[in-house]
Amino acid sequence: MSILGKLFPETLFPRKLSVEAEQRLRIAQARAEEALIKAHVENALHFVDTLKTDVAFERALDIYIREMSVPEPLASVIATRALVQLGETLIPVTDTADHVPMPRLRLDDAAVTKRRRA
Numbered sequence: 001m002s003i004l005g006k007l008f009p010e011t012l013f014p015r016k017l018s019v020e021a022e023q024r025l026r027i028a029q030a031r032a033e034e035a036l037i038k039a040h041v042e043n044a045l046h047f048v049d050t051l052k053t054d055v056a057f058e059r060a061l062d063i064y065i066r067e068m069s070v071p072e073p074l075a076s077v078i079a080t081r082a083l084v085q086l087g088e089t090l091i092p093v094t095d096t097a098d099h100v101p102m103p104r105l106r107l108d109d110a111a112v113t114k115r116r117r118a
Contacts, residue, residue, distance in 0.1 A: 040070065040078045045085060057086055 017025065048060040055063070061082055065075045 037074070037077055037081065040068070040074075041081045041085065043068075044078060044082045048082070048086070 044061055044064045047064045048057045051060040051063070061079050065079060070078060
């Protein structure tokens, strides 16, 4: 047994989480990521509004993302959501005929199917 194996026994630090714990962990992580994105979008829009007399909104978004050192996958999401909100402000949506209804979330369908089979 290695030295690390003696310091960190499996009983104290299990490698595998239960399925329920993994699901809760993924949900908590998703909520945290959404909160972070929302905060960045709000701050980016405030930044754009502050600099609107000096630079165009695209440039202001680029400056915000660069100055905040937002990593690339997250930077694209923030820029896209900020542009969507700016677009809704500048060009309000008037035609609702193209509205596509969102499907119902079915998070527990697998568990229900599993219980039915048992």
